Amino acid sequence: MAHCNKVTDRIDILGGGPAGSAAALAALREGARVRVIEKSRFPRHKVCGEFFSPEIAPELEQLGAWDAFLAAGPARVCRTALHFGGHSKITTKSSRLPDPAFGLSRYAFDLLLLDLAGAAGAEVSSETQESPLIVATGRSAKPTQRGQRLFGFKAHFEGPVDDAVELFFFDRCYVGVSCIEGGKTNVCGLAPESFLSRFGFEYDSIVTHSPALADRLQPLQRVTQWFSTGPLQYGQAFANAGDAYLAGDALSFVDPFTGSGLLAAVRSGAMAGKAAAIGQPVAEYLRDCRASLRQPFQVAGVLRRALEGGWAERLAPLAPSHLLFALTRPK
Numbered sequence: 001m002a003h004c005n006k007v008t009d010r011i012d013i014l015g016g017g018p019a020g021s022a023a024a025l026a027a028l029r030e031g032a033r034v035r036v037i038e039k040s041r042f043p044r045h046k047v048c049g050e051f052f053s054p055e056i057a058p059e060l061e062q063l064g065a066w067d068a069f070l071a072a073g074p075a076r077v078c079r080t081a082l083h084f085g086g087h088s089k090i091t092t093k094s095s096r097l098p099d100p101a102f103g104l105s106r107y108a109f110d111l112l113l114l115d116l117a118g119a120a121g122a123e124v125s126s127e128t129q130e131s132p133l134i135v136a137t138g139r140s141a142k143p144t145q146r147g148q149r150l151f152g153f154k155a156h157f158e159g160p161v162d163d164a165v166e167l168f169f170f171d172r173c174y175v176g177v178s179c180i181e182g183g184k185t186n187v188c189g190l191a192p193e194s195f196l197s198r199f200g201f202e203y204d205s206i207v208t209h210s211p212a213l214a215d216r217l218q219p220l221q222r223v224t225q226w227f228s229t230g231p232l233q234y235g236q237a238f239a240n241a242g243d244a245y246l247a248g249d250a251l252s253f254v255d256p257f258t259g260s261g262l263l264a265a266v267r268s269g270a271m272a273g274k275a276a277a278i279g280q281p282v283a284e285y286l287r288d289c290r291a292s293l294r295q296p297f298q299v300a301g302v303l304r305r306a307l308e309g310g311w312a313e314r315l316a317p318l319a320p321s322h323l324l325f326a327l328t329r330p331k
């Protein structure tokens with residue numbers, strides 16, 4: 001590999017989410033000086049399904065963050081259940097995960113990773129930086145037509161816990177229900193603005209619109225407010241940003257129903273941190289990212305078209321769930 005020899009004096013990382021903190025930890029491991037610039041005050045809630053794919057374990061282990069992750073008490077998620085259909089016949093596909101996945105709130109996880117980076121020697125600051133070497137600022141969206149835009153929402157609930165991550169697909173929306181630390185359950189959905197506005201953005205009414213989802217939530221009580229985010233846009237996949245290393249959602253935003261965004265963020269963050277520290281050319285870094293992360297994007301694109309075209313319900317019984325899960329993981 002044609003690495004340039006220049007070792008950067010200090011690596012500035014814009015964004016202290018999972019990608020930015022992973023970048024910091026990886027760069028520190030290469031002996032670099034690091035500064036992380038984060039505009040928000042942590043801990044803070046973040047709209048996310050809070051589902052961590054099983055492959056997160058070796059990624060966090062390599063960064064020296066696995067023990068802290070386990071100490072935060074993540075829930076074990078052992079099964080998936082996908083429910084297709086709103087008021088008509090519900091088709092359900094269930095399967096066991098090949099290895100346990102994890103549920104941990106972003107409130108806990110993002111703080112944990114940024115604190116580890118700070119403890120390992122990163123300077124953490126809220127000052128702005130015009131030309132950071134690593135950009136890990138999360139997803140961005142171009143202006144889109146009102147009504148067509150997608151928004152995400154989430155809240156935490158208490159009540160009986162279950163070891164399945166369940167996804168309910170209805171009316172061009174989907175809502176995930178999955179356990180997290182402390183016996184809580186995270187409920188997180190994504191829906192077009194036109195659908196949300198029919199309910200006046202009242203999320204309690206939205207999640208009870210699907211009878212199957214209403215049944216699932218019936219024994220649970222909401223213990224946080226609803227948080228929302230948007231508009232969401234897929235597609236800024238592996239763009240070249242000149243001399244900067246883009247990581248996480250800033251590099252590519254995969255459809256959340258794959259549950260692989262956090263894994264991709266931690267992995268690309270670690271790759272960016274190492275690349276910046278050893279002076280690997282940005283073009284080579286991008287090539288490595290594409291090879292590692294492209295598959296979930298391609299498969300998610302096909303699945304999204306199936307959902308929007310209304311043929312996912314008919315195809316669902318034909319596609320083995322373990323294959324769908326495997327195809328939406330980074331390599």
Ligand SMILES: Cc1cc2nc3c(=O)[nH]c(=O)nc-3n(C[C@H](O)[C@H](O)[C@H](O)COP(=O)(O)OP(=O)(O)OC[C@H]3O[C@@H](n4cnc5c(N)ncnc54)[C@H](O)[C@@H]3O)c2cc1C
Pocket residue numbers: 014015016017018019020037038039040047048049050051052053136137138139152153188189190229232247248249250256259260261262263265
């Ligand atoms: C509705 C929804 C559900 C999801 N569910 C899941 C799931 O269950 N599992 C999964 O694996 N993935 C999920 N994802 C995807 C996951 O949330 C992202 O892939 C992940 O957050 C990306 O991490 P990141 O560090 O790249 O970006 P972010 O988590 O967005 O972090 C970026 C950080 O940069 C900071 N920042 C931004 N701009 C600046 C600036 N100018 N200066 C300083 N700081 C700045 C922000 O404050 C933020 O802390 C979901 C996404 C959505 C929208």
